[in-house]
Amino acid sequence: QVQLQESGPGLVKPSETLSLICTVSGGSLNNYFWSWLRQPAGKGLEWIGRIHSDGGTNVNPSFESRISLSVDTSNNHFSLKLISVTAADTAVYYCARDGMKGEATLMDFWGQGNFVTVSS
Amino acid sequence: DVEMTQSPLSLPVTLGQPASISCRSSQDLVYLDGDTYLHWFHQRPGQSPRRLIYKVSNRDSGVPDRFSGSGSGTDFTLKISRVEAEDVGVYYCLQGTHWPRTFGQGTKLEIK
Numbered sequence: 001q002v003q004l005q006e007s008g009p010g011l012v013k014p015s016e017t018l019s020l021i022c023t024v025s026g027g028s029l030n031n032y033f034w035s036w037l038r039q040p041a042g043k044g045l046e047w048i049g050r051i052h053s054d055g056g057t058n059v060n061p062s063f064e065s066r067i068s069l070s071v072d073t074s075n076n077h078f079s080l081k082l083i084s085v086t087a088a089d090t091a092v093y094y095c096a097r098d099g100m101k102g103e104a105t106l107m108d109f110w111g112q113g114n115f116v117t118v119s120s
Numbered sequence: 121d122v123e124m125t126q127s128p129l130s131l132p133v134t135l136g137q138p139a140s141i142s143c144r145s146s147q148d149l150v151y152l153d154g155d156t157y158l159h160w161f162h163q164r165p166g167q168s169p170r171r172l173i174y175k176v177s178n179r180d181s182g183v184p185d186r187f188s189g190s191g192s193g194t195d196f197t198l199k200i201s202r203v204e205a206e207d208v209g210v211y212y213c214l215q216g217t218h219w220p221r222t223f224g225q226g227t228k229l230e231i232k
Contacts, residue, residue: 035221044212044223044224044225044226045169045212045214045223045226046223047220047221047222047223058219059220060219060220060221061220062220094168094169099216102153103151103153103155104151104152104153104155104157104216104217105157105214105216105217105221106157106159106171106174106175106216107159107161107171107214107216108171108174108180110168110169110170110171111168112167112168113168
């Protein structure tokens with residue numbers, strides 16, 4: 001059973017960079033796309049972007065100018081950086097296994113979530 | 121962006137009774153491979169979403185057979201044949217066909 005675990009700071013100051021890592025266990029990163037999503041408290045889910053094990057990415061245009069995605073297959077993790085954060089970026093951030101090339105998004109396995117507050 | 125519209129947004133149900141949630145998309149969700157990437161998720165308070173149904177009508181492993189999905193094109197439905205206490209929470213549909221991926225607003229199921 002594939003398991004994902006987000007890690008990163010719970011508090012980030014406005015205008016700074018939010019950095020999260022998602023570590024995958026019980027399976028390999030290889031040959032899959034891996035997504036980041038977020039959910040503000042009491043609200044719905046928003047897809048941020050995804051990265052393939054070969055480094056290829058797809059990003060939500062809402063985040064395009066602010067995000068950086070990376071993958072480290074040797075350590076079985078992938079990462080999200082979101083720059084110039086504001087209070088509007090306060091949310092639970094999730095990582096999820098997205099799907100394979102040749103198929104569209106499936107989002108079958110999710111992490112437990114990492115709550116990030118943006119505040120000074 | 122493809123808009124995903126769920127109804128109702130609030131669903132009070134008596135234990136043992138059926139429940140139905142609608143999800144309508146602003147564009148057809150058939151992908152290049154001919155499959156329709158419309159999925160359903162259940163989220164309990166304080167937990168991450170769990171996928172129940174993938175590609176319209178396929179139940180995930182361990183999902184009770186009281187859950188079923190149907191639909192095509194732009195119109196989809198999640199049905200629970202007999203609601204149990206563990207079914208409370210919020211249900212979301214997700215379209216995985218078009219960019220960017222988008223979710224419905226969520227339907228909160230509660231027990232009357």
